[in-house]
Structure formats: structure tokens, C-alpha cells
Amino acid sequence: MHTADLCDLYGSKVRLCKLKFISYGKNKVFSGPIHTVRVYEDNVLVKDAISSIPTGAVLVIDGGGSRECALVGGNLAALAEKRGLSGMIVYGCVRDVHELQNCQLGILALGACPVKSRKEGTGSRDVTVSFGDLSWEPGNYVFADEDGVVISAENLLDQSAK
Numbered sequence: 001m002h003t004a005d006l007c008d009l010y011g012s013k014v015r016l017c018k019l020k021f022i023s024y025g026k027n028k029v030f031s032g033p034i035h036t037v038r039v040y041e042d043n044v045l046v047k048d049a050i051s052s053i054p055t056g057a058v059l060v061i062d063g064g065g066s067r068e069c070a071l072v073g074g075n076l077a078a079l080a081e082k083r084g085l086s087g088m089i090v091y092g093c094v095r096d097v098h099e100l101q102n103c104q105l106g107i108l109a110l111g112a113c114p115v116k117s118r119k120e121g122t123g124s125r126d127v128t129v130s131f132g133d134l135s136w137e138p139g140n141y142v143f144a145d146e147d148g149v150v151i152s153a154e155n156l157l158d159q160s161a162k
Contacts, residue, residue: 001157002029003147010156017149019132021108024094025077025087030106031143031157032058032086034136039123040064043071049125050076055084058106058144060136062129063092069115072107074099081105087144091131106144 006014035053037045040063049059059080063071072088074096080088080103087106093113094100100107128137134151136142141155 002145003143003150006143006150006152006156010152013154013156014143014150014152015134017132017134017151019091019110021089021149022111023106023108023146024097024100024112025103025105025107026101027087027104027106029145030058030087031141032056033155034058034060034138034140034142034151036060036062036127036129036136036138037123037125038062038127038129039071041066041069041117042120042122043076043117044119044121045123045125046071047076047079050080050083050085053085056086058086058142059088060129060142061088061090061092062131062136063090065110065131066092067111067113069093069117070095070113071117072109073116077103077105077107089142089144089149108144108149
């Protein structure tokens with residue numbers, strides 16, 4: 001089900017992300033339970049999260065909107081694809097765009113930057129993060145497609161199957 005359908009059917013149960021992301025992954029439609037990372041120009045915790053969150057999850061990365069370096073590149077995207085993640089939403093940048101385009105997952109980001117991030121391990125995981133006029137809470141659900149990104153406290157796809 002697409003985000004427009006979810007908005008039409010569930011109106012007040014969905015909240016709209018008011019940022020415009022660029023799609024870099026092969027999958028343009030993706031959804032799943034939210035897992036979060038808050039980092040700033042350091043992607044050690046991003047790799048840790050990709051390595052441990054469940055199959056089908058969406059990793060929401062609050063990179064503070066920085067455009068100074070990339071938080072996700074070809075290696076991390078390949079790992080996320082191998083682990084069966086549904087997608088990643090990056091409030092920051094990615095790199096290795098030519099590699100990301102072949103990954104069978106959704107990847108949304110503000111833009112691309114060829115500079116790699118620091119490797120210090122600073123930041124936090126599984127915390128509520130805020131960007132795009134939304135609070136992204138671990139355990140909530142995100143739905144993304146070409147029309148935009150919406151979140152809900154519950155898995156609306158389960159409800160629509162009933």
C-alpha cells in the first residue's frame with residue numbers, strides 16, 4: 001500500500017515527514033518498524049545498528065542534517081541488504097551512489113557527499129530523534145515511497161489486510 005492510500009484511509013493515524021529526500025536505493029517503496037541512531041559526522045553506530053537490528057526494519061539515522069560527510073556508503077548499504085533491512089532514512093548524506101542504486105533496499109537521504117565520516121563511535125542508539133517536523137520513535141512504523149514519508153504508532157499494513 002502506498003503512502004497516499006495510507007493517508008486517505010488512516011488520516012489522523014499518520015504523520016507526514018516535511019523533508020524532501022532523494023531516493024538512492026533500488027527499492028522506491030519500503031516500510032517497517034523504526035530503529036534509530038543519532039550521530040554527527042561519525043558512522044560507527046550506524047554500522048553497529050545495521051549489524052544488529054531485525055530483518056525488515058528501517059534504520060532512521062539522525063545525522064543532524066550535515067552535508068560535510070557521508071554516513072552511509074556502498075559497504076554499509078551492502079551489509080544492510082545482506083541482513084534484510086527494508087531501508088534506511090538518512091538525515092544527512094550518503095556516498096557511492098553508483099553502488100547504492102543496485103542495492104535491493106530503500107535508501108533516502110538529503111544528498112550525497114564523497115567525504116567519509118569519522119570513526120569515533122560517538123552518538124546514541126534507540127532514542128527518539130527529531131527532524132522533518134516529526135519525532136521518530138523506535139518501535140513506530142515508517143512508510144516511504146515516491147510520494148513521501150509517513151510514520152504511525154502502529155503497523156497500518158497489518159490493519160489494511162484485515
